Amino acid sequence: MRLSEAIRLGAMAIKPCRGRWVGYKNNDYSGEVVAGCLYGTALYAIGQRDFYNASEEVAKRWPFLFNKGRVGDITGPWEDVLHFLYEHSGWTREAIADLVEQLEQQIEAEQSALVEQEVASHV
Numbered sequence: 001m002r003l004s005e006a007i008r009l010g011a012m013a014i015k016p017c018r019g020r021w022v023g024y025k026n027n028d029y030s031g032e033v034v035a036g037c038l039y040g041t042a043l044y045a046i047g048q049r050d051f052y053n054a055s056e057e058v059a060k061r062w063p064f065l066f067n068k069g070r071v072g073d074i075t076g077p078w079e080d081v082l083h084f085l086y087e088h089s090g091w092t093r094e095a096i097a098d099l100v101e102q103l104e105q106q107i108e109a110e111q112s113a114l115v116e117q118e119v120a121s122h123v
Helices: 003-013 038-043 054-061 080-085 091-119
Strands: 020-026 033-035 068-071 074-075
Touching: 003 038, 003 091, 033 038, 038 080, 038 091, 068 080, 068 091, 074 080, 080 091
Parallel strands: none
Antiparallel strands: 020 033, 068 074
C-alpha cells in the first residue's frame, strides 16, 4: 500500500495524536489503539499492532522516506521533514497525505522514464 493511502485510511480509523506512535484506549500501552501520529496512523492502516519496531517497519515499507526532501525551510530525509510538519508545524495527516501522494507520483514518473530510457537503449 502506498504511504499516502495508508495515512488517509488510518486517519479515517483512529484519532490524531502527537508525541508518540499511537495512543491506547486505556493509556496503558496495550489494548485497543485509538489514536496515531503520522506514521503510527499509516502502520495502523496496514494492520500493524505491535509498534515496538515501528521505525524499522516504516523504513522497510516506504524506503523513499530516506531520500532528501524539502518543504519551505525544512530540509532533510523526507521521514524527518514530514514528521516535523506533523509534530511541530500543525499540518494534518490528510494534508501530509496529499503531499506524499505528489511525491509518490513524482517517483513513479522518474522510475518510468528510467525504464523507457533503458528499453530505448536496447532497441
